[in-house]
Amino acid sequence: MGKTLAEKVWDEHVVRSVEGEPDLLYIDLHLIHEVTSPQAFDGLRLAGRRVRRPDLTLATEDHNVPTLDWDQPIADPVSKTQVDTLRKNAAEFGVRLHPLGDVEQGIVHVVGPQLGLTQPGMTIVCGDSHTSTHGAFGAIAFGIGTSEVEHVLATQTLMQAKPKTMAVTVNGSLPEGVTSKDLILYLIAQTGTGGGQGYIVEYRGEAIEALSMEGRMTVCNMSIEWGAKAGMIAPDQTTFDYIEGKPEAPKGAEWDAAVAHWKTLVTDADATFDKEIVIDAADVTPFVTWGTNPGQGVPLGANVPSPEDFADPSDKLATEKALEYMGLTAGTPMREVKVDTVFVGSCTNGRIEDLRLAAEIIKGHKVAEGTRLLVVPGSVRVRLQAMEEGLDQVFIEAGAEWRGAGCSMCLGMNPDTLAPQERSASTSNRNFEGRQGKGGRTHLVSVPVAAATAVRGTLSSPADLETVEA
Amino acid sequence: MEKFTSHTGTALPLRRSNVDTDQIIPAVYLKRVTRTGFEDGLFAAWRNDPEFVANKPEYQGVSILVAGPDFGTGSSREHAVWALMDYGFKVVLSSRFADIFRGNSGKAGLLSVPVDQDVIEQLWAMIEADPTTQVTVDLEARTVTAGDLTAEFQIDDYTRYRLLNGLDDIGITLGNEGDISAYENERPTWKPVTQHA
Numbered sequence A: 001m002g003k004t005l006a007e008k009v010w011d012e013h014v015v016r017s018v019e020g021e022p023d024l025l026y027i028d029l030h031l032i033h034e035v036t037s038p039q040a041f042d043g044l045r046l047a048g049r050r051v052r053r054p055d056l057t058l059a060t061e062d063h064n065v066p067t068l069d070w071d072q073p074i075a076d077p078v079s080k081t082q083v084d085t086l087r088k089n090a091a092e093f094g095v096r097l098h099p100l101g102d103v104e105q106g107i108v109h110v111v112g113p114q115l116g117l118t119q120p121g122m123t124i125v126c127g128d129s130h131t132s133t134h135g136a137f138g139a140i141a142f143g144i145g146t147s148e149v150e151h152v153l154a155t156q157t158l159m160q161a162k163p164k165t166m167a168v169t170v171n172g173s174l175p176e177g178v179t180s181k182d183l184i185l186y187l188i189a190q191t192g193t194g195g196g197q198g199y200i201v202e203y204r205g206e207a208i209e210a211l212s213m214e215g216r217m218t219v220c221n222m223s224i225e226w227g228a229k230a231g232m233i234a235p236d237q238t239t240f241d242y243i244e245g246k247p248e249a250p251k252g253a254e255w256d257a258a259v260a261h262w263k264t265l266v267t268d269a270d271a272t273f274d275k276e277i278v279i280d281a282a283d284v285t286p287f288v289t290w291g292t293n294p295g296q297g298v299p300l301g302a303n304v305p306s307p308e309d310f311a312d313p314s315d316k317l318a319t320e321k322a323l324e325y326m327g328l329t330a331g332t333p334m335r336e337v338k339v340d341t342v343f344v345g346s347c348t349n350g351r352i353e354d355l356r357l358a359a360e361i362i363k364g365h366k367v368a369e370g371t372r373l374l375v376v377p378g379s380v381r382v383r384l385q386a387m388e389e390g391l392d393q394v395f396i397e398a399g400a401e402w403r404g405a406g407c408s409m410c411l412g413m414n415p416d417t418l419a420p421q422e423r424s425a426s427t428s429n430r431n432f433e434g435r436q437g438k439g440g441r442t443h444l445v446s447v448p449v450a451a452a453t454a455v456r457g458t459l460s461s462p463a464d465l466e467t468v469e470a
Numbered sequence B: 001m002e003k004f005t006s007h008t009g010t011a012l013p014l015r016r017s018n019v020d021t022d023q024i025i026p027a028v029y030l031k032r033v034t035r036t037g038f039e040d041g042l043f044a045a046w047r048n049d050p051e052f053v054a055n056k057p058e059y060q061g062v063s064i065l066v067a068g069p070d071f072g073t074g075s076s077r078e079h080a081v082w083a084l085m086d087y088g089f090k091v092v093l094s095s096r097f098a099d100i101f102r103g104n105s106g107k108a109g110l111l112s113v114p115v116d117q118d119v120i121e122q123l124w125a126m127i128e129a130d131p132t133t134q135v136t137v138d139l140e141a142r143t144v145t146a147g148d149l150t151a152e153f154q155i156d157d158y159t160r161y162r163l164l165n166g167l168d169d170i171g172i173t174l175g176n177e178g179d180i181s182a183y184e185n186e187r188p189t190w191k192p193v194t195q196h197a
């Protein structure tokens, strides 16, 4: 019987397999950041261990770093200690680090792919749940806990039970103006936040094949938001073209050997998945969340749902609580929801294509009175590329804040946070209570919706802008 | 990880059930960058209360925690185990442990021992009557003894083997070093590296 993509990649990495025990899996790339690594390094130190493969390890600073005044010492002492600790650990254990101020610094999941370190058929881990992003290249990539970070540092392996596999097939093509972010929000709303639990999910079908690498990363990034262990997309010409020429991509004969192997990384025709979901891309419309988990979403054209819309008593209660937290009234058209802050950025939508799309929509418009727009590139490279293309000027002229690279307002850890009750439209991936700051209210949106919302001040799509004076 | 064969010491009677990981160590103590030094966060909310059992002079220097059922529920934070160990505990006894806590404790070298609730009750009575009571937890024999009380406990062979030999997961994996090196020798040369010679 044939194998799925996930099974092929998994099997290629089994170092040791014993009946009744988890597999020992080799890890090709270990990404590290300041928040989840300090205890792991401390553990190594206490046990007198070293990092087995510093050459398969890469560290960057992203969660705790400011996006303004990044040439100044970090003001928050706790954040500063975490960042300083990473710097000390990287130096002591010989790990390559791209610190704040370095041209390769950025969100760990943006940095890996742009360096060409993320390649098909790899196993990639990081002490961060959105490691699933890298699955867009046909890699098995997932987040791990601090003990596991230490385990990988010391052994370059992980003990892992083999997950089940699921196929999500997206037939047809996405309607004009609908992005992969809308697709994944739509999918999570259909399946619920636990729908992917226990599975490595392979996204396939025409609509997935038509996506750019960056669009694919957005989809895989949010796999974790519906509970999946990892998300994957089979590598194809789009993948190879993206990687070719990147700093750490194979060159010459090595490139040919790599591509020859990568071409085998597809699910065999006679392979079976443990579960399959089929969706029609034509059904997807601009999608926004109204609640406090990524599964609580509706089309932008819909109204805020009512607890009465749900049959299940626990859904009713969850809806009631979410509406209360979000300060929303059932039945209000989503388009009438007024937004204080628009955040364009994060490892979900902080890459160059995202900034181009945002700039294209905003060009010639102004950010609405009473609304602020934060544009935060996912990495310094993205920032520089955007500046070379003049996108920064477009944002600045529209009245937006053009920031330095990092996780920024994706999570309430660094200085970029929402105030209590402040409402955001955010291109990030989590709308949990307090995620963007204590009491903050988050609506997850795509880049076009974010840009249009910034111009109109209420949740909007670019089509709504035709009525606004350009 | 240190080898664990048998441990004898005085015990703390914690007459509470459902002690979750937020009670063991509140989130505000998780910002530290080290793996040690969490003892000040242990039971932090209760430690302000002079009447809290751990604050009593007769229970200083304890190394065995005798807790009520459902110990260690809640979040998966490994800091809960670290805090107990940093405080000086080697063993936790309870009639029921949360799975994740039990897994984490086995990883870190804290022995969590499930015994029947009536054994817990007898231990509580005995310790409260005489806080200097010596309790012995023998992993080899799988028994808990105190005074004339002897109780057996269950522990899976794999965890027991690891604790007896002082092997953490990393230690075990490094025991298969040969397999890892063999795998590394076969890895394609075009796989990327982050550092170049």
Ligand code: SF4
Pocket: A062, A063, A107, A108, A109, A128, A130, A346, A347, A348, A406, A407, A410, A411, A428, A429
């Ligand atoms: S951008 Fe957000 S989701 Fe991504 S790594 Fe940073 S904090 Fe996590």
